[in-house]
Amino acid sequence: MTGIIRFHETGGPDVLRWESIELGEPGRGEVKLRHGAVGVNFIDVYERNGLYQKPLPATLGKEAAGVIEAVGPGVKHVKVGDRVTYAQGSGGYSEARVMSADDLVKLPDSIDDQTAAAATLKGLTAQMLLRQVYRVKKGDALLIHAAAGGVGTILVQWARHLGATVIAIVGSSAKADMVRELGAQHALLSDDDWVGQAKAITGGRGVAVAYDSVGKDTFMRSLDTIRTRGLMVSYGNASGAPPAISPLELSKRGSLYLTRPTMFHFTSTRAALTKAASELFDLMGRGAIKVQIGQTYPLKEAARAHADLEARRTTGSTVLLP
Numbered sequence: 001m002t003g004i005i006r007f008h009e010t011g012g013p014d015v016l017r018w019e020s021i022e023l024g025e026p027g028r029g030e031v032k033l034r035h036g037a038v039g040v041n042f043i044d045v046y047e048r049n050g051l052y053q054k055p056l057p058a059t060l061g062k063e064a065a066g067v068i069e070a071v072g073p074g075v076k077h078v079k080v081g082d083r084v085t086y087a088q089g090s091g092g093y094s095e096a097r098v099m100s101a102d103d104l105v106k107l108p109d110s111i112d113d114q115t116a117a118a119a120t121l122k123g124l125t126a127q128m129l130l131r132q133v134y135r136v137k138k139g140d141a142l143l144i145h146a147a148a149g150g151v152g153t154i155l156v157q158w159a160r161h162l163g164a165t166v167i168a169i170v171g172s173s174a175k176a177d178m179v180r181e182l183g184a185q186h187a188l189l190s191d192d193d194w195v196g197q198a199k200a201i202t203g204g205r206g207v208a209v210a211y212d213s214v215g216k217d218t219f220m221r222s223l224d225t226i227r228t229r230g231l232m233v234s235y236g237n238a239s240g241a242p243p244a245i246s247p248l249e250l251s252k253r254g255s256l257y258l259t260r261p262t263m264f265h266f267t268s269t270r271a272a273l274t275k276a277a278s279e280l281f282d283l284m285g286r287g288a289i290k291v292q293i294g295q296t297y298p299l300k301e302a303a304r305a306h307a308d309l310e311a312r313r314t315t316g317s318t319v320l321l322p
Helices: 042-049 113-133 150-161 173-181 194-201 219-223 247-252 270-285 299-310
Strands: 002-006 017-021 030-040 064-071 083-086 096-100 141-144 165-170 186-189 207-212 226-234 257-259 293-298 317-321
Touching: 002 299, 030 113, 030 299, 042 299, 064 113, 083 113, 113 150, 113 226, 113 270, 113 293, 113 317, 141 150, 150 165, 150 173, 150 317, 165 173, 165 194, 173 186, 186 194, 207 219, 219 226, 219 247, 293 299, 299 317
Parallel strands: 141 165, 141 207, 165 186, 207 226, 226 257, 293 317
Antiparallel strands: 002 017, 030 064, 030 096, 030 317, 064 083
């Protein structure tokens, strides 16, 4: 038997329940993985509250790290005893699980389970945003919402490594100090006139890209910070889904581009996944990206972790410990 967090109906954090299930043996192409740490992400919230629908009952968790306890037939690239991490599928909110070996990436010895669980999905998301959705160049001005969060802290550090000018939007003075320490040249408060400030910082031109994970509360204002023919990247809905807009809204602001990417479309092959992970792990190993684990919770207290995340009481990454 293994412990697992499941929910049988969508709703608030209280729908998450601790249960026990019998874990089978891995089949062809599968492994049995014992988790050492599990990452918490806003996509987990979207699935729990029904914004992103999935068959019920369900288990959350796309990001975790641990050690392989058994392998099924046909598995070649990993073996029993390997330390691995993943950022795809669902089922991470568990002490152990059986899953596809194709979703796994081997961990270098320099990265422990908690760091991997805090950084794999978020780091691969950052790689997608900065290296694939838009290939950031030295001197580009970028607007990053929720810059003190799990993805945000990695985005700030990676963007600065690439030579960008980072305009970070955060919710408090303490978080502003935090992102400045990570390299953001400008830290603006979400309650202030960050549109006007971003325009002033860029000499009235606007930013090359706005990375908006907040959604409804910031979407239209984010459009107003972007330079002519710049890019709006909407990749989250922390405050609710963004509004539907007419294409004319993009035209009148300077022929803007708009995209809503999902990391899984950029890591859908093993070659793409391993390439992105290698780039991430290399920067982590060289110290260019320092993973910020703001808080940890026992796996059984996943509901409390969700409540804190939604109330914006967290900083950096949140990790559950089985």
